[in-house]
Amino acid sequence: MKDRTHTADAEPGETVTVAGWVHEIRDLGGIAFLILRDATGKIQVKFEKEEMDDDLVETGLGVHRESVITVSGDVEEEPRAPTGVEIVPESVDVVAEAAPDLPLDPSGKVDAELSTRLDNRTLDLRKEEVKAVFEIRAEVLRAVREYFRSVGSTEINTPKIVATGTEGGTELFPITYFGREAFMNQSPQLFKQLMVGSGLERVFEIGPIFRAEEHNTPRHLNEATMIDFESAFVDHEEAMDVCEGTLKAAYEAVAENCAEQLEILGYEDFEVPVGDFPRLTYEEAIERINATGALDEQLVWGDDLSTEAEKALGEDVGGHYFITDWPSEIKPFYIQDYDEDPQLSKGFDLMHPRMELVSGGQREHRYEKLVAGFEQQGLDPDQFEYYTKMFKYGMPPHAGWAYGVERLVMTMLDLPNIREAVLFPRDRQRLSP
Structure with a gap:
């Protein structure tokens, strides 16, 4: 609407047209108030019945809550x-009438179960506290992209339909692709590694990944948005330095630019995290x-860290921290081992006190050792020939990492x-909306 004024911009003395949703109606007899809500806030519309x-x-008082309306009139000061x-x-003018019975209350006065909220996400996002989460998420992504560019990284987009899984295993969603499986x-891992061997050298990607994990927990998804880096x-x-930089940039941007959302x-x-994150082996x-x-x-050497172990260590450390030098057998085939101690890898995780956020490490760039790593983990190198052959043509030393946007915002x-x-989450039970 060319002549529309947002509610936050309406000033006394102006004649405006505002448009939005009916948030609430309060009828006090001779006078009544309609609260109209748009993306910028709310404004009161006054009806003096005897004078109108x-x-x-x-029309104004008979409309159902959450109907879309436009209101034209004079703005007056009212403390x-x-x-x-x-x-x-x-x-x-009533633009779109809402049904009288809503599946949830966007005003937030009546709580709804998470499943009901997710079934009706459009209505759910009309609540200011829910909208605030996604405005903060958007700021996180903006800040991370800006940081990546500040360190000379090029944004890329890699395929989400592949012939083989990144890490093999059963955590794959099969599809039919023109008669072929x-x-x-699962990850842009192999593709971003190929890009560091190209003229781009330093790359990042923000995009979806798909994992057919059987987990059904408050911190797992089957489709997630990952922030990936490779250089x-x-x-x-050095890869941990960049990882730490992105995280601090995200927190700093939210603190600086999302004061309203944080207050809500x-x-x-x-x-905002300050100081260097501890690096524990x-x-x-x-x-x-x-x-x-x-x-x-x-725990003994070689054990992976359970949720209880992560929680205990997180409480002990009290902030973000890295775990480095993992046993080789725990980390994927593409993580480089120390030449002087092949049982030890150059893999790392970045941890929040609540959970793991980031997995990364230095990659194996030497062809023979890379192929040997496939075989040690029971994978067929021939199935990844498009990837391994490029390591014959001059692959530089490189390192990188990845973390989920959702886990970052959650923590x-x-x-x-x-x-x-x-x-719109995707988990074992939820495929719609």
Whole structure:
């Protein structure tokens, strides 16, 4: 609408046309108020029944909540109104009438179960606290992209339909691709590695990944949005520096640019990580976990870290931290091992006190050792020939990592369920909407 004024921009003395949703109607007898809501906020519309046309009053007060309307009229100062101003309407037009029975209450006065909210996500996002989460998520992505560009990284887009899985295994969604079997990609890992061997050298991608995991927990999804980074001529230590930089950039941007959203969500003291993140070796990590006494059984070398172990260590550290130098057998085939100790890898994880955020490491760039890594993990190198052959043609040393946008937002805002940080979640039960 060319002549539309957003509610936040309506100033006393103006004649405006505003458009949005009917948030609430309060009928006090001789006077009534309609609260109209748009993306920028809310504004009060005043109906003095004795002084207005009956049709105008009937239209304005007879419309159902969440109907879309336009209101034209004069803006007047009113200190008692929610925003200090109100509109005295000259016309009210109903653009789209809402059904009287809503599946949930967008005003937030009546709570709804998460499943009901996700079934009706469009209505759910009309609640300011839900909308605030996704405005913060958008700011996170903007800040991360800006940081990547500041360190000379080129944004790429890689295929999501592939002939073979990135890491093999059963966590693959098969599809039929013109009569052939194909899969939804688990990760852009192999493709981004190929790009560091090209003229681009340093790349990043923000895009979807698909994993047919059987998990059905508050922190797992079967479709997620990943932030991936890969760079030539860096080692795992330098890759961790960039990883830490993106995370701090995201927090700083949210603190600087999302004050309104943080206030809506109740964050009076939003904390931005400061100082260098601690870097614990895997061996140091299991020693610290065992020392907490939080687990029924002591961890030994080679154990992966359970949710309980991660929680114990997170509480002990008290902030973001890296775990480095993982056992080779735990990490994927493409992670490089130390030449002086092949049982030890150059893989790392970035941890939030609540959970793992990032997995990364230095990659094996030497053809013979890469192929040997496939075989050690029971994978057929011939199935990945498009990938391995490029390592014959001059592949530089490189390192990288990946983390999920949803987990970052979930931990940043202390959300109870990862589905709160994705518009339309895909998990074992949910395929629609």
